[in-house]
Amino acid sequence: MNIFRFSSPQTFYPLAGKLIPVFGTLAVLCTIIGLYLGFFVAPTDAVQGEVYRIIYLHVAAAWMSMFIYLVMAFWSAIGLGLGTRLSFYMTQALAPTGALFCFIALWSGALWGRPTWGAYWVWDARLTSQLLLLFLYFGFIALTRSIEDPRRADKAGAIIALVGAVNVPIIHFSVKWWSTLHQGASVSMTKSSMESSMLWGMLIMAFAAWFYSLAVTLARARCIILERERHTDWAAAEIAAKGAKA
């Protein structure tokens, strides 16, 4: 089967529609299993007590926020290189979910930091990098919303996503270096206290976040596809069919 068949919005739309419930179900399952492992199997941490359990949310959200940004950069490169509209739609569909996970990572990080290190915000290297990543997401979303011409918005967004992605390792490195200088506390667990049930819990929650992102992104992409492709026959038929009862 030729995978490039699905680079056309027309073939992608129904495929996405079929995949959404699959990914949604997987997300719910993984969440249940992950949280069960995290709260009922993994033991109490010797140093931090029960509050460390935030990690099952925080780490999954943080990983997802970074992964989504990389995927956005990937689709941006494909879009700019091959000119496929669907790549741009995917990039824009991903952004809000990426920003959401970024915010969840920051929020949970702050609530983890307060009881553990004494303050809601400790300018820890990873939280600071996460904050800057959130600004990068805001920038992308603001730019694509401010440009009226959709083609220009597509490509401008792709450029800023790529420029941001190139800079992410640089930003990360500089923030890490900066925070070691200023002796900040670190919002994390020490490696030695990681039990296998904790690791499994984190991993499964990460998968839960991934499946959730897939489902939500595909749903959002379908909206974008209909909006942008409304002049095509297939989309017009879809709108006629679904729009009457919406």
Place this chain on the structure above:
Amino acid sequence: MSWNSLSDFLAMGGRGFFVWGSYGAAFILIVAELWLLRVRRRQSLQRLYQLQQIEKD
């Protein structure tokens, strides 16, 4: 890991506010995202349908 009681579970060693504050916020935000997505789809379809009707004439 066995919890002695439901209240122990909710208290999370005295740090319940932080743990449930995190998971609670995440839950609310995810529900909000899903709801907003549903609203977007519905509004989009309505608007596109109306445009379609107008352009037909």
Place this chain on the structure above:
Amino acid sequence: MNIFLAVLRRDLLLAWRGRSDLLVALAFFLIVASLFPFGVGADPVQLRAIGPGVVWVAALLASLLALPRLFAQDHDSGVLEQLLLSPEPAVIWVSAKILAHWIATGLPLVLIAPLLGLMYRLEPGATQVLIASLALGTPILSLIGAIGAALTLGLRGAGSLLALLVLPLFVPVLVFGAGAVDAWAGGMSIAPHLSLLGGGSLAALALAPFACAAALRLACE
């Protein structure tokens, strides 16, 4: 080379003729830097500690102020379209424009830095390091800022959008720029900071004009 020099000369000439605008940006730099002592007090030890960071943040903000003018006038007058239509590779004249912009807006910051060193009671050695870090770092601000200016060209609210896009990308320059002076004050080597800034400038010089040219084409389509 011809078009590079021609565009460079033209932009420098235009900058000189519009130098009152540039002086306003320079004044902004001075004023912002002067505000902090009012906020945090004039204790020399404290000023010496926050000085490098403040000067660098002021430099970032002053660059933001100056960036929209990089392409706006030429866009309005249609010159930008003509340049894009010409057979010359866009990266050449884009680099020339950015260089002219840095000479007109970045270099003055570097030259004014000693004055700010005085304001913040920095030691002569610290001021020297500050000047070096600004000299090596402000080109990066112009180069990355140019991408932002090109992307937001002609948009409503371009100024704040530009700031949102570009300030997170400036953070590493800020970290190593101010960090160089702090390192000097702490008796440590400033070589890593300055080499990173220098390397960053070279990397930005190699890559930014391409992104900038692509964004300009988008803006003029």
